[in-house]
Amino acid sequence: MEDHALTAVPDDERRSGWGLMTNTAGIASTLVQLAIGGGVTLIAGVGYGILAGVLVAVFGGILGWLVGHVAYRSGTSSTVTARFYGLGLRGSAIASLIFAFMILGFLALENALLYYGTLFMFGWSPTTANAIVIYGVLTLAWIALTAFGLKVVQRTSMVLLVAFVVLTVVMAGLALAKSDTSLSQLMSAGPVVPGYGGQGERFTAVLSILAGSAGALALVDADFARYAKSGRDVGILAVGGAIMIDVLVVVLGTIIIHAGSSVVGDYLTAHPATAATQQGAGIADKVAWMVNNNSGAYFVVLAGFVGFLLMYVAQAKAQVLNTYSGSLALSNLFNSLTGRTVGRVVMVVVGNVIGLVMVAGDILGLINSYLGILGVTTMALAGVIVADFFIVRRGRKAEADQLEAVNWAGVISVLAAAGAGGALQETDVTQLGFLISLAMVLVLYPLLRTSVLRPSTTVPADPGHGRAPVGSAPGR
Numbered sequence: 135m136e137d138h139a140l141t142a143v144p145d146d147e148r149r150s151g152w153g154l155m156t157n158t159a160g161i162a163s164t165l166v167q168l169a170i171g172g173g174v175t176l177i178a179g180v181g182y183g184i185l186a187g188v189l190v191a192v193f194g195g196i197l198g199w200l201v202g203h204v205a206y207r208s209g210t211s212s213t214v215t216a217r218f219y220g221l222g223l224r225g226s227a228i229a230s231l232i233f234a235f236m237i238l239g240f241l242a243l244e245n246a247l248l249y250y251g252t253l254f255m256f257g258w259s260p261t262t263a264n265a266i267v268i269y270g271v272l273t274l275a276w277i278a279l280t281a282f283g284l285k286v287v288q289r290t291s292m293v294l295l296v297a298f299v300v301l302t303v304v305m306a307g308l309a310l311a312k313s314d315t316s317l318s319q320l321m322s323a324g325p326v327v328p329g330y331g332g333q334g335e336r337f338t339a340v341l342s343i344l345a346g347s348a349g350a351l352a353l354v355d356a357d358f359a360r361y362a363k364s365g366r367d368v369g370i371l372a373v374g375g376a377i378m379i380d381v382l383v384v385v386l387g388t389i390i391i392h393a394g395s396s397v398v399g400d401y402l403t404a405h406p407a408t409a410a411t412q413q414g415a416g417i418a419d420k421v422a423w424m425v426n427n428n429s430g431a432y433f434v435v436l437a438g439f440v441g442f443l444l445m446y447v448a449q450a451k452a453q454v455l456n457t458y459s460g461s462l463a464l465s466n467l468f469n470s471l472t473g474r475t476v477g478r479v480v481m482v483v484v485g486n487v488i489g490l491v492m493v494a495g496d497i498l499g500l501i502n503s504y505l506g507i508l509g510v511t512t513m514a515l516a517g518v519i520v521a522d523f524f525i526v527r528r529g530r531k532a533e534a535d536q537l538e539a540v541n542w543a544g545v546i547s548v549l550a551a552a553g554a555g556g557a558l559q560e561t562d563v564t565q566l567g568f569l570i571s572l573a574m575v576l577v578l579y580p581l582l583r584t585s586v587l588r589p590s591t592t593v594p595a596d597p598g599h600g601r602a603p604v605g606s607a608p609g610r
Contacts, residue, residue, distance in 0.1 A: 137283035139465040139478040142209030142534075143360045151367025151374075153288060154358045158198075158375030160291035161354055161455040163298050163383055164448050165247050165429045166240070167347065171384035172391025172425065174340035179324040180388055182333065184381075186340045191380035194348030197572075198372030201352045201516045202359030204523045206368045207531055211459075212356035212519075213466040218532035220518035220579070221548070222541035223470055228548060230467035232511045234460060236350050238485055239508070241456040242492035244449050245272055249493075251430020254411075255442045269493070272453070273486045280457040281479045284361065287458050294451035301444040302386050308437050309394035320392050338565040344380055345568045346509035351375050352516045357459045394436045395421050401435050460485035509568035510555035514548045517575030521547075525580045538590050543582035551575040 138147075175183030205215045216229035249268050250260075258264050279290055310317060330336045355375060359368045399421050402409035412428065414420035424432040433441030464481040468474065522544065523529065551574035559567030583589075 137462075137478060138209075138360075139211065139462050139481075140214060140469055140475065144209075147361065148363040149288075149361045149367075151362055151364075151370030153292070154361060154367065154371040155374035156292040156295050157288055157358045157455055158351065158355055158371045159378040160295045160298075160451040161459075162347070162351055162375050162379030163295065163302075164240075164244055164452045165251075165433065165445060166243060167379055167383045168302070168387035168390060168448070169425050169429045169432075170343060170347070171387025173327075173387075174343055174384065175323075175388040176326045176391065177330070177343075178333070178336040178340045180321050180392070182325075182337050183340055183388065184384055186337060186344055187380040187384035190341060190344040190348050191376040193345070194351060194380060195373040195376035197349070197516055197520075198352040198355035198376060199369050200520045200524065202355040202362070202368040202372050203365055204519050205356035206359045206362045206365065207523075209360050211360060211462040211466065212353045212515075213463050215356060215360075216515070216519055216544075217466075217470070218537055219522040219527075220541060220544040222538040222544065225538075225540040225542075225545045227467055227470045228545060229515055230463045230470065232515050233353055233463040234467060234485070234488075236353070236508055236512055237456050237460045237463065238488050239492060240350075241276075241453060241460060241485070241489040244453055244456070245269060245489060246493050247428070247430045248272060248445065248449050250428050251434060251442070251445045254428070254431035255434050269490060273490065275450070276453045276457045276486055277482055279454045280461065280482050284358075284458070287454055290454050291451045294447050297447045298444070298451065301440065301447055302390075304440060305433070305437055305444055306386050306389040306393075308440070309390050309397065312397045312436075313393040314396065315393050317389070320389060323392060335565070342509060342559070342565040342568060344384075345513075347379055348376065349509055349512035349516060349568060349572075351379060353512055354455075354459055356519075357462055390433075390436070391425055394432070395425070398424065398432055398435045457482055457485055460489075507556065510559065510571040511552045513568045513572040514552040514555070514575050517551065517572045518544045518548050518579050521576050521579040522583070525576070526583050540590075541583075542590075543579055543587035546587070547575050547579040547582060550578060 171187070174186060177183070178186060201212065204219055205212060208215050208218060210218075213226055213229045213233055217223050217226040221229055249265065249272075252258070252268055253260055253264065280287060310320075325333075325336055330339065352372075355368075355372045358371055362368045362371065399417050402412070402417050402420055409417065409420055412420040412431070413423045421432075424435075430442075430445045433445050435441070437444070461478050461481040461484075464485055465476070465478050468476055468481070522541075551571045554574055555567035555569075555571030557567075558564050558570055564570065
């Protein structure tokens with residue numbers, strides 16, 4: 135059940151990259167990502183939106199391989215890997231905070247979509263009793279499917295990923311069949327969303343939106359790359375996940391959102407009582423609001439039970455994976471700050487409780503700003519791991535039995551890069567804050583690490599708090 139949350143994965147438990155890819159592709163294929171995929175092509179136009187997806191897939195696949203390769207060599211999760219590469223023992227708490235905020239934010243976001251989609255499907259009201267029952271059942275399901283480790287998690291992801299692809303293709307076909315739009319017309323459609331200065335601004339905006347998720351996926355890659363048998367297997371899981379989230383999901387999301395919006399709009403026009411439950415001044419505004427904030431209901435309107443089934447298939451696999459990775463991040467957070475070890479299963483429960491608190495804080499209504507923050511912070515963290523291993527160490531493994539309490543060069547670099555990238559993005563200087571954040575870490579960290587903030591006195595990897603030592607996988 136502990137699943138090597140704080141220790142290296144041994145050689146005899148290593149797995150094929152194709153099986154591990156079902157996890158990275160599974161966590162990347164959700165209703166949120168389908169809505170984002172359709173949304174970016176509404177902003178930039180279908181051609182430019184798909185082009186942005188391809189570019190981010192290449193970028194994200196490379197970044198995922200780089201971060202995943204470090205985790206593969208060390209045999210540890212992304213946050214524990216940061217102890218040895220970039221942040222130090224106590225400093226890795228920053229990695230856990232970034233990762234936990236990211237992954238549990240998605241857990242909360244997707245729980246909320248399931249809740250509102252379920253209410254819509256059965257015509258229920260958003261009462262306290264319904265919230266307790268629905269969120270309670272969902273939470274118990276995620277805990278049960280995650281508690282027994284990667285073996286159960288991967289089997290669940292594999293089955294549901296196949297079902298997701300089949301159902302999404304069916305959904306796309308239904309959307310086209312019910313609309314008056316042909317596939318060729320849809321693929322040549324231009325931008326629709328107003329409020330942008332020109333095509334260049336639209337293109338950089340969608341790059342930023344897509345890269346927010348791509349940076350997050352690179353860190354998820356590390357959690358599963360620790361189980362990889364070889365560097366090639368790391369590449370398979372990283373590239374496969376990137377193609378799923380930035381190409382396949384963008385294309386399918388585009389078809390479903392572009393072709394399905396007219397169908398959903400016609401339904402709302404014919405059912406004013408239902409339309410009144412969705413926010414927006416007119417029908418077009420209500421459809422747009424459903425896409426961004428109540429995509430489960432959108433899918434139910436578009437395809438009835440098939441849409442409802444897709445909603446649960448898409449979300450269930452992702453929620454299991456979110457809970458799994460979240461428990462790893464929380465395990466490292468608690469251990470790095472206190473020196474004590476709490477079972478991973480306990481952190482599975484804690485992660486779900488945090489997710490429920492985030493739902494209460496209306497994470498669903500903050501999705502756009504959330505993705506912007508996600509992009510710059512995850513890029514900074516991924517960048518410091520890459521910079522330490524590939525630039526400063528030149529590919530040499532860290533000593534398994536020694537590490538610093540705090541790697542101040544890494545901590546300062548991550549905070550400065552995330553702050554600078556976020557500030558430039560929030561003040562509209564550039565939409566590419568994620569790229570600024572990554573580039574800044576790759577330059578700043580090696581400079582600090584090799585000059586004014588050289589490696590300090592190390593402490594044992596197992597500081598004597600009664601846990602198994604963290605170290606590199608043998609023979610790598």
